[in-house]
Amino acid sequence: MDQGTRLDQSTRLDQLRGSGRAKRHNARTIAALTGNPGCNRRAVLDAAGIDKQRLAERVGHPGSFGQSRFALSRGNAFEAMLKADDCALLREVLAADAGLGYQDLGADTLSDRHEQTVKVLADARSALIDHPLLTLDVAGQTVYLEPDLIAYAHHGRLQVVEIKSFAIVDGQADSAKVSAAAVQAAVYVLALRDLMERLGQDPSTVSHEVVLVCPADFSFHPTAVVLDVRKQLSTLRRQLSRLAAVTGLIDALPAGLTFDLALEPEELVAALAHVEARYAPECLSACELSVYCRNEAAGSTAALGRTVREALGGIDSVGEVLDLAEGRREPTEDQAEAAAMLQAALRLRSEALSLVPEARS
Ligand code: SF4
Structure with a gap:
């Protein structure tokens, strides 16, 4: 990265952070970067040194973080x-x-x-x-x-x-x-x-x-x-090399976008919506924004964890999963295999429940 590009990026990161001081990383926060490598939201917030704990508090979803x-x-x-x-x-x-x-x-x-x-x-x-x-x-x-x-x-x-x-x-x-x-x-x-x-x-x-x-x-x-x-x-x-190369992610954000903690909570929520998150249950132990992102991802298959997301590739919401399992919705070509698996799982579940006396009554 040449000097000019580095300066531009640093100005843009300052703008994203707004009036607050840059939050310094430590070994724990660097270690946490490995927890959910695919999340663009955290890559941008961390690169800009935004205090995610305070951001979570400002948007009304504080988490309990750190040691007791x-x-x-x-x-x-x-x-x-x-x-x-x-x-x-x-x-x-x-x-x-x-x-x-x-x-x-x-x-x-x-x-x-x-x-x-x-x-x-x-x-x-x-x-x-x-x-x-x-x-x-x-x-x-x-x-x-x-x-x-x-x-x-x-x-x-x-x-x-x-x-x-x-x-x-x-x-x-x-x-x-x-x-x-x-x-x-x-x-x-x-x-x-x-x-x-x-x-x-x-x-x-x-x-x-x-x-x-x-x-x-x-x-x-x-x-x-x-x-x-x-x-x-x-x-x-x-x-770390991904974090150093956030230029592409930052360039794609709307001009003037900022996560300045002095903004109103609704404005911060709107700003967060511009950066794609990739919530997974592991976030709960690795990222200060996890309660906010979990709430945002509610009803999506991704919120149920990587195994579910991978098994149900191409089916984004829990509602869609239920519709496909119960045959209320025609699967697309990509969804056909997952839909057949869901229908079989539902059949097995119904058969198992029919054998349990309390479940029948
Ligand atoms: S909690 Fe949100 S911002 Fe943090 S890693 Fe997970 S999805 Fe990304």
Whole structure:
């Protein structure tokens, strides 16, 4: 993208955002970009740095987002316990080399911390690096990222260490939480590889295996597991390049369109209607606008999830599904296969219900 195009795009994004300050991304919001990759609405809103949580509130559909206060304080207490005495307990869990140094980069300002992180990594000294600060370019914005720790050890390999307070019980943990942690850690791996490249070092020294440290069973005692985040890395790369290429989407929007949070709610609703959404149930855990989009998508087959949408390709509304299943509507050529399947499903359901005495009465 040349300088002129970049400036034009940045002016257009400022216009879309209006008077509010651009909302900065963090590892969680970048990770959330992988949740619903096909949604144009989120791509545009995120590229413009619009505060989606406030937008959802303005249009009357706030969601409950973020961690509860209890989860936050449990998380902080767990992390403080692991990091006490220069990470003594964490070293035990990581089975880290006794000679492994410890460097706390908890400097005052973000830029100081980032500078120190770059210096330590450039020096390639074996250490547990606490409070590192990385950067990543997201749609032309520099985003600061704060991994819990970076372990620079194990034969010159760099490894991201992520501390989470959800429990691993009998070797099993909540799969949604583990996969969210894996995507978040992949964001740090990506940023770390970018940095190594800028330092003229081999990015592959940053391991695609990250260490997740969580409380074990029902205690507060820590345990560590290794996660391979290669799949998450390629999804993230795809999403970030898509976000950087929102020019096409933005060019297609009406001139003067804005999501300025100072507008009246009806005006914001009208503005949202100009950008296509792709609601899926997964949005509920990944996007601040989910309650609004779910409400908007009510009655559509897409709102029932990807499996239903794919199985019923070409049939957009639940009303149409019922009409086709009950034979009140002639299917088009494209719908014939799905209609036959729906009619068979309805027949089976009716047969099954006819065998249940309460359903007959
Ligand atoms: S909640 Fe809405 S804006 Fe967010 S990803 Fe889903 S469809 Fe897109």
